[in-house]
Amino acid sequence: MSKWLYKLGSWTGSNSKQVILAFILLMALLGALILSMGTAFQEDVSIPGTESEKAMTMLQEQFTGGEQKGQVNIVFKAPANETLDSAKNKAAISDLLAKIQEDQAVISVATPYELGNINPDKQIGYAVVTYTSSADQVSQASKDRVEDNLKLTQDQGIETGLGGTVKFEQTKAGGGPGEALGVAIAYVILAFTFASLLVAGMPILIALIGVGTGVLCILLGTNYFDISSISLTLAGMLGIAVGIDYSLFIFSRFKQQLKKGYSVQESIAIANGTAGNAVVFAGITVIIALLGLIVVDIPFMTTMGIATAVVVLLSIIVAITVVPAILGIMGHRIQPKKSNRLILMLTRANKKKETPTNAWSRFVTKNPFIVAFVGIAVLVVMTIPFFHLNLGLPDDGNKQYETAERQGYDLLSKAYGAGFHSTLVVIADPANQEAADPDRLKALSEQINGLDHVKSATPAMPNQSGDMFLMSVTPEDGPNAPETKDLVKEIRDLSDKGNMELLVTGATAINIDITEQIMSALPTFAILIVAFAFILMMVVFRSLLVPLKAVLGFVLSIGATLGFTVFIVQDGNFLDLFGFPGESAILFLLPVLCIGILFGLSMDYEVFLVSRMREEFAHTGDAKKAIHAGLKENGAVVTAAGLIMISVFSGFIFSHDPTIKQMGLALAVGVLFDAFVVRLAIVPAVMTLLGKSAWYFPKWLDKILPNFDIEGESIMKEYSEKGKEPKSYAGQVQVNKWQ
Known part of the structure; x- marks a missing residue:
């Protein structure tokens, strides 16, 4: 793969105008198709086969006469x-x-x-x-x-x-002031990273090309598949973040090669064959994590995962083609000019001779136990609120106070109680004529009315044929309250299969069934993700302990992420700070989305950081020196990438849509925990404690597993053998005796 990407980078760098023109024409073609065909989003969040969905079908066929x-x-x-x-x-x-x-x-x-x-x-x-x-x-x-x-x-x-039932505020993809602010902050971070205002805009521009192409594909796909509008938001949110990151990694490697004395053209090819290779594998982990949503077996989440995976795939393609093309045009301008005195003064204030370490790598390697203990303790404490997680669907009661829907929700709650918004529709399907006796139906209605947390239950009303009966049950509590969820189960438990079957439906019951479906699929989904992560990292890094550390770190970060989100959103702490109008249940799809997306992103950071460590260890056989190299050279890039991700995701916290606000908060906090606490602190600290044993890999296992050469070691080896590398780099390639 690395050699193929090396050749691709060399070709695209030499044919920059043709590559860029090809993408412009592709986007123009997709845009023209969308203008001619239009879009057709599908907002159905039901799950075929659930009891509430079955009851809804019966309601439409037997009582309402068709579509509601x-x-x-x-x-x-x-x-x-x-x-x-x-x-x-x-x-x-x-x-x-x-x-x-x-x-x-x-x-x-x-x-x-x-x-x-x-x-x-x-x-x-x-x-x-x-x-x-x-x-x-x-x-x-x-x-x-x-x-x-x-x-x-x-x-x-x-x-x-x-x-x-008619919703006035539809979920929209990006474009708001919060998202724009997030991108603006990302630009500032990139400006400091590259010490160039012009170059800082390139990763953002390239990310927008990838996201734009992907979003156009999704818009076109709405004519053929059932895709919800929230899929567009998620795809845009993740696409911008990973697009900037992937471009950043290749740009940074290009800059490193220039510093070592390689020509612009050689640096482009090497950057694409090394960092580009890591980008491909990191992107594939994100895609597989998103496709893992299929395991949940909920149609709208499946299409959401596939649609977002398409955007990530296009972001990868753009990164390994358009980035080399852009570098072919302006690669000579990557090095900051003397005229950028302000940026140079802020980013290069220390003019002393460069060392192979930095302050953070020295601190971590000198105090590995303290760093690991504090980092793990912080994440464990943050995880505690997760254990009283209450999933639900944000409703009009979670919208901003100034919206007409929130005002209507509050007025109805004040007049009729919170249960007005969680009305349950109960269909009684008698097995025989005796079960349909009016006295028995009256007794059933009274029995339901006597259940805990029931405010009222209407008498059973027959359909036109008189073989089914309908009751409306108003709970005392809101649609996301645990008491309402328990009430739905209690009513269903009253069914007597040989006498009277009771089916519960309505928006509240449908959302409860979706929540239960997600919670039941969550362990399987999480286990598959963790197992995949371990196998992938083992193949990539040729180690047993490095992938084990990686997946355990991910488990810590996802637990802390969900725990922190529960602490803020569900428990109602610091709501004003994050702009939430009030406490609410956690979005029912948030745990699955966080596991899928943050898994991909955490593996991104693991690959980019540890691949540099492995490259150095393969060259020198010095475990501590490898940690210093990884933190010094790629640690800064991971820091910039993490800050960019946080900036982009945080922009969505400013959205008025409660669903998008929760997603933005959880993903921003998730990146904060994973990038800065796990990858930049716990990972190097634990690797310091492990020493050379971190890279132990059985020879028999090394022989049977494929070697993807994610660090592009074969490329650099060829340069060394042919004597093409600069003198400062010659003679560094050694055999890793620990493999």
């Missing part, structure tokens, strides 16, 4: 010392609903007075607007009509909010 229509609840709260049934307030509400009913997409509008849902103090009630299509098919124009006309009641002092 989209509905908007418009919630009203009368001004202080007034009631909703006053003539003035009735007139304002009537004017608002009349304007909305002018929309041809509206089937019907029911006022609070017609529905009789005004609360006892006559302060709060809601109207229901029903559309001709399902909730996800309601047009943006119809939504805009509703939102624009809310001022008719708001101007009269009536507090007005929104609810229902």
Whole structure:
């Protein structure tokens, strides 16, 4: 692989304009196809085969007569010392609903007075607007009509909010001020890394090419596959981060080769054959981790993993082709110019003779036990909140206070209780006529009504054929409360298979089933990820203890990441600092996404850092010197890469969407723990304690496993044998006697 990438780098570096033009034409072609075909995102998060999904199908077939229509609840709260049934307030509400009913997409509008849902103090009630299509098919124009006309009641002092199945705030991919700020910070980090304002923009530009191509592929793919809009956000978030990192690693290796005296063209080829090789393997780990989401067996998560993997794959391709092409054009400008005095002064303040170590590597190797103990202790403490993890789906109650949906959610909770938002639909399917006896059905309704945490249960209502019955159960608690989850199980346990089967559905029950499916698949998914990591690292580094250390470090970092997220989001600590409006359940797909994505990223840092250590150990046979080389040469790059990842992910914390906020927080914190605590502290400390035994590898195992030459050792060996390397590098290639 390294030799092929060496040749590819040499060719693309010599044919820069053709390579760059090819990618521009590819993006133009994809853009033209999207303009002609459009996009068709699918927001269905159901799981075929679950009990709630089965019950939902029965509900549509036996009770609602087909597809459920989209509905908007418009919630009203009368001004202080007034009631909703006053003539003035009735007139304002009537004017608002009349304007909305002018929309041809509206089937019907029911006022609070017609529905009789005004609360006892006559302060709060809601109207229901029903559309001709399902909730996800309601047009943006119809939504805009509703939102624009809310001022008719708001101007009269009536507090007005929104609810229902139609969602007004859709998840969007990137582009916000937070994300832009994250990229801007990444640019500053790159400027200090390369001591050049011009060169700093190159990794970002290259990352945008990879992400842009990948996102265009996803947009085109929505016409053929069921892809959710959140997939686009995740793909953009991860694609920008890894794209910048992969470019950074190749740029940095190129710069190292220039310093050793190689020509620009030779440096391009060597950088692509060495760092580019590491990029390919690191990227493959991310892709395999994302494809591992298939194990969870949830359709929308499978497509999410595949879509994001496509973006990562294109980021790899762009890194090993476009980066050499860019370097072929401007490689001679990588070295900072004397005119950049400010950057030179900040990044090269110490003009003393370079040493093979830096302050951090010296500190770690002198105090390995203390560094390892403190690092592990910090991560273990951070993991503790993970053990009371409560998964759920963020709802309108987790949105910012100024949104109409949050205001509607709070008003409905105040008027009817938190359980209003977690209503359960119970279908009673009697096995025989005796079971359908009215007295038995009445007793069943009373039995459900008497369960703990049930606020009310309606009498059983028959369908047209009279062979099935429907009940609506309102819990006392919200949709993500553990008590509501227990209630769903209790109702299902009341089923008597030979007499009466009870099926529970509705949005709350569907989300509970999805959560349980994820939790049941999580151990298998995690074990597969860890096992794969161990095997991959063993093949790459030709060691038993190095991969063991790598996967144990990943387990520590993922535990601390999820624990910290629970501490902030679920337990409600420091919410204002991170911009969360209130405590909430953890996003049900967050653990799986964190394990998949952070695994790939952690292996990235492991590969880039330890591959340099192994390269040095193969040359010198000195374990401590290898640690110094890895931390000095690639440690700075891993530091910059980690800071860039944190900056990009942190930008998504500023999103108004609670789902995206949680993802941004968890991934930013995950990179912080893994890159800085595990890879840059615990890893070198443990390797110092292990010494040369860290690189022990049985000869019989070395013979049967493939050797991917991830460090590009064969390339440098050829340079040494042919006498092409600079004198400062000659004679360093030695045989590693520990293999």
